[in-house]
Amino acid sequence: MRMWNLLPEDVKMDCIARVPRCYYTTLSLVSKYFRSLIASPELYARRSLLGRAEYCFYLGFSDTSSSYMSWYTFRSTDKCLARIQSIPCVPIHSICVVVGSNIYMIGGLYNRKGTPDVSVISCVSHKCEILPRFRRNVAGRLPIGFFDRKIYLIDYYDDHDPRIMVFDTESRTWGLGGRSKVEAEDRVVGCVGMSGKIYMTTTKNGYICHLNEGEGGAWETDEIMNSEQWIDPCILDDMLYSYDEYKNSLC
Structure with a gap:
């Protein structure tokens, strides 16, 4: 880390931009600096300029005993799933729609009961934000x-x-x-x-x-x-x- 700290910011940006996105979840756990860098729009603009833009698969899973769903990214390099720890569990059977780099989730089931909750997950920062509710409980x-x-x-x-x-x-x-x-x-x-x-x-x-x-x-x-x-x-x-x-x- 000492040698890393001596590098200019643009060089650091180029280094991280060349790392496959599937490792960003793990890298963000290293320090606040990496979390901030990985969440910055400038990093993804730099990836595009370097020809490093790539698709990333996001998957939600829940077990049979839970009303909540956890989010994972799929690492194509080693065919493994990586849990996104920074995203809180969300209700199962939510209505999901992808808009740009965001995943919007509408409704869902908590303990077999519907909810009007609406939230959005940023695939850049891996943060979840609460939005205005739907007009009624909805799921499916x-x-x-x-x-x-x-x-x-x-x-x-x-x-x-x-x-x-x-x-x-x-x-x-x-x-x-x-x-x-x-x-x-x-x-x-x-x-x-x-x-x-x-x-x-x-x-x-x-x-x-x-x-x-x-x-x-x-x-x-x-x-x-x-x-x-x-x-x-x-x-x-x-x-x-x-x-x-x-x-x-x-x-």
């Missing part, structure tokens, strides 16, 4: 998407009038965004947001909602999505992936 699978700095969530609290709730990530406030065109009894099977759209499969149909086309978005049915039984779809490099439980394969 609800259609959700992101467009123009806003998170869109379709809430089926009122079976006869499902609403689109909107969370502004800049002002950090909740508001109404129109009505859903999907029937409330049409149970959601899988949903994911990509490029200003919500892709959703239900027990009856496949839907695409164009969030940028007026209040409540423009809805259309999709034959391709309706032809597959998609479970928990996800996005990687602008491609939509899902597990087909009948064919036991990815699609």
Whole structure:
């Protein structure tokens, strides 16, 4: 550490920028200096300039006896999971949406009871911040998407009038965004947001909602999505992936 302290700050920044991100969780435990450096936006800008930007997988796990979920990063170098100690445990079955370098978590279950709690995890600083609550207790699978700095969530609290709730990530406030065109009894099977759209499969149909086309978005049915039984779809490099439980394969 004595030799390290003698180095210029820009040299220190370059050294840490060349370290794989999977080791940042461990490195942040060394000292306050490393925690501060790893949390700084300048470090990640430097990584991009050096061509060292990389994807990092975040996974949440809970055991069968707990109502809480712990967060881990996946180290591709040695195929190991590293616990993120600085992030407190969060409720299971939260509705999660990734926005930039942040993971927003809405609702969840505490001791089998729903909660309206909302929080955000910074994947840069590995800190968790409490945000304004949702309008009711919520948990499980609800259609959700992101467009123009806003998170869109379709809430089926009122079976006869499902609403689109909107969370502004800049002002950090909740508001109404129109009505859903999907029937409330049409149970959601899988949903994911990509490029200003919500892709959703239900027990009856496949839907695409164009969030940028007026209040409540423009809805259309999709034959391709309706032809597959998609479970928990996800996005990687602008491609939509899902597990087909009948064919036991990815699609």
